[in-house]
Amino acid sequence: MKLRRLGLTAVTMLLALHLGPSLAGEQKNYSLTASYKEECGSCHVPYPPQLLPADSWRSLMGGLDKHFGSNATLEASVAKEITQFLVVNAGRSGQSQAVGAKAPTLRITETAWFKREHRDGHDGLSASVWQSAAVKTPANCAACHREAGEGNYSERGIRIPRSK
Ligand code: HEC
Numbered sequence: 001m002k003l004r005r006l007g008l009t010a011v012t013m014l015l016a017l018h019l020g021p022s023l024a025g026e027q028k029n030y031s032l033t034a035s036y037k038e039e040c041g042s043c044h045v046p047y048p049p050q051l052l053p054a055d056s057w058r059s060l061m062g063g064l065d066k067h068f069g070s071n072a073t074l075e076a077s078v079a080k081e082i083t084q085f086l087v088v089n090a091g092r093s094g095q096s097q098a099v100g101a102k103a104p105t106l107r108i109t110e111t112a113w114f115k116r117e118h119r120d121g122h123d124g125l126s127a128s129v130w131q132s133a134a135v136k137t138p139a140n141c142a143a144c145h146r147e148a149g150e151g152n153y154s155e156r157g158i159r160i161p162r163s164k
């Protein structure tokens with residue numbers, strides 16, 4: 001009967017979903033548009049859209065006038081284009097939400113994924129590294145991921161600054 005084949009198709013689809021590229025942190029190389037890099041990569045690295053769910057990006061883009069203590073307002077048409085880029089490439093909610101949070105987090109650095117991947121003792125990371133003058137804030141991805149400006153987080157690009 002057809003049922004068996006249908007079952008297999010469903011399994012294959014589930015697998016594809018499970019292994020899909022939108023899983024936070026599965027990818028090491030994120031492609032970023034030129035306008036995104038220009039508009040959202042001047043004060044910090046242009047963060048990969050895949051590392052936050054769509055709801056987070058919508059809230060963040062809805063409050064650019066009060067953006068972490070900065071005014072990051074954009075022209076309406078540019079904001080619209082960037083929101084679309086972020087939402088289309090966003091990660092899946094649940095995967096990237098902060099632990100126990102009701103509202104979507106606006107910070108990649110607050111997500112369960114980020115904390116797990118960057119826990120102390122993992123690959124040379126420690127409290128003193130995070131507090132070092134070279135790092136200052138976990139949001140400073142480029143302190144360790146030398147090619148973060150291009151969306152590249154591959155292991156070869158990682159250099160942990162000496163803690164002081
Ligand atoms: C005028 C400077 C400025 C611009 C332009 C700017 N940001 Fe930010 N952004 C900040 C500051 C300051 C922080 C807080 C950084 C920290 O905590 O160290 C921040 C933090 C963030 C964070 C949270 C980082 C974390 O902790 O995980 C995200 C996400 C973010 N910005 C996205 C964007 C996007 C998307 C744009 C473009 C629409 C943008 N930013 C443009 C200044 C800016």
Ligand code: HEC
Nearest residue numbers: 025028108109117123129135138139140141143144153155
């Ligand atoms: C203090 C250094 C440091 C900072 C700052 C940092 N990372 Fe990392 N990151 C690491 C290390 C070390 C790993 C673990 C590499 C591994 O497991 O092979 C890692 C792993 C990752 C990975 C997974 C790569 C892989 O091998 O699968 C991604 C994606 C990533 N970081 C993104 C970010 C983002 C985005 C930021 C900023 C919001 C950031 N990191 C800030 C050190 C840092």
